[in-house]
Amino acid sequence: MDRFLIRNNKKPNDGTQNSEPAPKKKKYDESSVKVRRYLSEYLGLGFSATKSDPVNAQCVLCGQVLANSSMKPAHMNRHLSTVHPSHVGKPIEFFKRKQEAFASNCLEIAKVASVSSKALRASYAVSYLVAKQKKPHTIAECLILTALVKVSEIMFDTKTATALQSIPVSNNTISRRIEDIASDIVMQVIEQIKLTKMFALQLDESTDVSGEAQVIVFVRYQDCSDIRENILFCQNLQSRTTGEELFKVIDKFFAEGGILWDWCLSVCSDGAAALTGKNNGLMA
Template identity: 45%
Template sequence: MDKWLIKRTSTDAGGGSPNNASQIKRIKHVVLDSSVASDSTMTTTVTSNISHETNATTSSTSSVITIDESRETSSSTTITISHNSDDCSSTATSTLHIDTESDASTSTKQATTISETTGKRQRIFKESYIQFGFKCTVLNFEQRPQCVVCSEVLANESMKPTKLKRHLETKHPQLKNKDESYFKRLATKLKSQQVDFQKYTIVNQKALQASFEVSFLIAKTKKHHNIGETLILPAAMKMVSIMQGEKYANLLKTIPLSSDTVHRRINLLAADIKIQLIDRVKGSPYYAIQLDESTDVANVVQLLIFIRYRYENDICEDLLFCQGLEGRTTGEAIFNAVNTFFELHDIKWEYYVSVCTDGAAALTGFKTGFKAKVTEIAPHVGFVYCMIHRKALAAKHFQPDVNKVLEQVVTIINFIKARALNSRLFKIMS
């Protein structure tokens, strides 16, 4: 971009007042941005409106500016301004002699483009920059010069011959006298190294994906985590070796399937599934939960919460969370565990329509049970009970004779199913 310093001389024409021409607004600096070569001639016509004031009235002036630029040897330009006033009282002609100040170090102008992402002007790489030891690379959708010697990537603003040459002379002074073919060979070698690295990266990504897929299958089948390295990987390598050869079988060795790795993969998968499930629940207009507690082999009470919700015009049911309870499993303890999870993940009680529980007193109590705590914050929530517990609750209100018969039936069934021998003998008898 050149800066044009303007000198103006004006002459009157048409017998008008000389003050009209002198009232033309002085232009201090004109900045022209052009990509024409140094030996070209450019003629530009610009029409503008210039307002000026006379002693009597204020009138509008129309000016036609013609720029004749000849840049063959020197940067000298003449601008002729034809000045016509609305009152037709005068016609003034002004001649501007322009001297340019251009960068003597560059014979052609730097090509630029506008970035679509940042909106800033970006420089475009030229193949001639290889003479300074630089090739083009793309980083964040932006062309940048990369040194073929040290692989350093400079900023887009550094894509100037002077800055590239300074890098070569400062950091690689022993190579400043090398010819262009030398740097081209280095550029080809650097490109081949980058291609090999990209291939290695792609292989690692595929191995990582395979590790997650196998870990997911191990979790679904509830197998030990070490089965990946003790059975699955050796079996897969044996099959591929027979079908495709040892070359492809050795590629499977890059798949990480150790016990600790599978454990980490399963935890990551579980966390991702949990996030997806919570997002689905939040997007549902209503949902219901079912909860129950069960004691595991370590005598720890596990609280299980299942949730039913709507997703993509379908009713889905999933395990929301499982949490161990310490101490007594009172209704307040169960409510605190559920409510803490809901508050942590921003799940609202106002969208719940019902809660399904068993007939335990800790869950159905009207004063201190789970039902009482839920009713305090969400009185609209309905409570239902499991089918098997409905029968147990209904049996309490039977007549004594009917209840006695039901108790005898339960005792007989428990006697038969309590021992495997009894079950086999009664099966033969039937």
Template identity: 50%
Template sequence: MSDMNTDFFQRKLAEFKASQGKLKAATEMSTNSLHASYEISLLVAKAKKPYSVAEELILPAAVKLAERMADKKAADAIKTVPLSNDTVCRRIDEMAGDIVEQVVDKLKQAGSFAIQLDESTDVSGQAQLTAFVRFKDENDIGEHILFCRPLPGKTTGEDIFNLTDTFFTEHSLDWKCCSHICTDGAASMTGQHRGLLSRIRRVNPDIETMHCIIHREALTF
């Protein structure tokens, strides 16, 4: 009876260890698939390709390569990488959000920063506001795009300020820390009463302003 009990428990222990091994392997595969999903989504974003290209072209091509160059097991592992259109879109949004948070953290650490705002119209006719930021990054000067957002309604100075102020509020940025701002010479930017700069001076009277040198150069030709 004692031998039977010993055999039983040893068998159960072996089954338990085997199940642990399978769980570990599945977890490692899931982690690798997740990492691969993010890496491929980043490639899609950098190449400016439609999100669907990952599922429709990249994944099938990778599976074919694995079948030819490796084995079926490798091909089956590649098939587990989530690359649907919605997944790639979500991955890119998550990475973009993470980059923004990193930049915002650096702005807060720097204590002061300068921004450049530019409004332009995309191919669909939608006005887009782009903000670039410059700041002290340890022993270097950092430059990065801060945001690019569609302008709702008109492109007045008030609209531009409200959109920028909303971003500042969302990320707990203080206008007092914005030491300089650079814009073009459009009335919506520089208008004395309703322009963006006059609106910003209400919240930060000490801000320094300048007309974009590149824009001024373009006006001379």
């Protein structure tokens, strides 16, 4: 036995050895991390303060940002001497001018990259027309915007035509706008259903041109003194087209939207067996 312990670098336990477990390592506590403050003297090293929380140091020459934990004069001196050696020893007035120029450039970039509110509204209006006419999304950029620019040049002036060119109507932009509009319409319908707490459903299970099964749910509800009917949602069926799967899809949508089944007054369908079956159908 002693030979086995010696061969495996183990010592026999004679009762005197401490058998207490090793102390656990302390967990990392973010609250104990020291947050460094930006000092005005750091501008003499070519670094200004960012508007983030916590504050970081940003080089006014190249725009590189140092983390808050690296906001030390030694790190700033190393960056200045290695990346910008020609500016070592420059007075603080030089870096102040660089800071003003850097801030001005950032404002110009933000101004160019931003879209005005009128151009944004026009983009949504064009996207809504494209969706209503069921046209390809590329028609907005290839035809609609081009026609607007040409008409403006003829009827008005070049300045108006240039302003129209700032309207974002690319293929991807139109797709995102249509998705936003559709989501907003669904939210409006859900909010109206929550107000009236009465609605009726019409269900249709079919396949699209690619052969994928879909369930379309229409809803009829009261809006003030009028009865309105809208498409509540259309969703692909990932698995089988049984009544149980159809019910799961509708029930999940109701749960996410906060709609209760107690508010449903009636349900009608297209007569499919999966919907009207008295034993396993969705009605059951």
